[in-house]
Amino acid sequence: MPEAEHMLKKSPLLIIPLLLFCMLASCVPTKDLTYLREGEEVVDSLWVVNKQHQPYRVQVNDVLSIRVKALDPELVEFFNPAAGGESGGNALSEGYYYDGFSVDRHGKIRIPTIGEISVLGYTTEEIREIIEKKLLDEYLKENAELFVTVKLAGIRYTIAGEVGSPGTKVELAEQLTLLEAIANSGDIPVTGDRKDIRIIRQYAGGQRVHHVDLTKIDAMNSPYYFVQPNDVIIVNPLPQKSLGVGTTGLSSFTTIFSLLTSVTAIILLITR
Numbered sequence: 001m002p003e004a005e006h007m008l009k010k011s012p013l014l015i016i017p018l019l020l021f022c023m024l025a026s027c028v029p030t031k032d033l034t035y036l037r038e039g040e041e042v043v044d045s046l047w048v049v050n051k052q053h054q055p056y057r058v059q060v061n062d063v064l065s066i067r068v069k070a071l072d073p074e075l076v077e078f079f080n081p082a083a084g085g086e087s088g089g090n091a092l093s094e095g096y097y098y099d100g101f102s103v104d105r106h107g108k109i110r111i112p113t114i115g116e117i118s119v120l121g122y123t124t125e126e127i128r129e130i131i132e133k134k135l136l137d138e139y140l141k142e143n144a145e146l147f148v149t150v151k152l153a154g155i156r157y158t159i160a161g162e163v164g165s166p167g168t169k170v171e172l173a174e175q176l177t178l179l180e181a182i183a184n185s186g187d188i189p190v191t192g193d194r195k196d197i198r199i200i201r202q203y204a205g206g207q208r209v210h211h212v213d214l215t216k217i218d219a220m221n222s223p224y225y226f227v228q229p230n231d232v233i234i235v236n237p238l239p240q241k242s243l244g245v246g247t248t249g250l251s252s253f254t255t256i257f258s259l260l261t262s263v264t265a266i267i268l269l270i271t272r
Contacts, residue, residue, distance in 0.1 A: 008136045032215060035214055036216065036217045036220065037216060048152055054247070055125070056124075056228055058107075059203075063103070064100055064101045064102075064151070064153060065153040066111070066131065066150050078112045103120065127148075127150045151174060154172045155173060155176045156230060157229070157232070158162070159185045159232075159233040162188055162192030162193070163186055163192065163257040164186045166185065167185075169181075169184065171184065176226065176227050177225055177227065180227075182197075182233070191238055192236070192238065193238050194214045196213065197212045198210070198233070202228075
């Protein structure tokens with residue numbers, strides 16, 4: 001018992017450095033919370049985003065939006081959905097999905113009159129050229145003044161983990177950055193790891209996992225900075241959340257102080 005009383009008398013001196021250590025160890029540094037951080041010196045800069053960004057090549061389960069215009073609209077009316085569903089965000093999203101052309105497991109789409117066309121691995125521009133040539137060669141005349149557009153019917157992705165609003169989402173855009181996808185999902189809270197964003201991407205031979213550090217400006221030049229259809233984005237929690245000691249100095253102090261208060265009370269009961 002004398003040893004316990006002796007340690008208890010010294011405990012105030014031991015608590016202070018222990019509290020300081022725990023607070024410093026558990027706090028999340030500002031640099032780990034800052035997106036696209038530049039160098040130490042803050043200056044205006046011109047940043048060329050993803051100079052090597054390659055056009056997206058269509059994969060299985062993608063949905064394509066195809067629109068065809070001609071001098072005589074009745075000739076190509078079957079390509080274009082009724083105008084009734086093209087007002088409002090949700091209606092537009094549903095219209096693109098249900099009126100789009102889904103890429104089947106064989107990498108093909110079925111188009112009225114034309115039939116099946118293989119599109120797997122092609123860009124939307126290459127698919128446009130294929131459809132345009134087929135229409136002109138087999139169904140329409142050169143003077144039909146044909147105008148074909150092919151786009152992805154939205155970018156569908158799934159985001160999970162430490163974000164404000166996880167789930168599967170569809171963005172009606174030709175390009176979507178990783179930062180935009182996260183912002184549209186309620187951002188990453190303090191407990192999320194911005195330094196290791198995992199992206200599970202679909203390829204012809206299977207899936208691969210890629211990693212992006214969103215705290216560095218170099219992330220903008222990553223080949224995975226642009227979201228592709230069917231991507232799965234995962235934001236893992238920081239160790240501070242797993243340990244439950246808090247992410248700020250105040251929360252860490254409160255947790256450690258409560259713990260030490262409980263330990264002190266137990267020692268007092270034992271020594272009496």
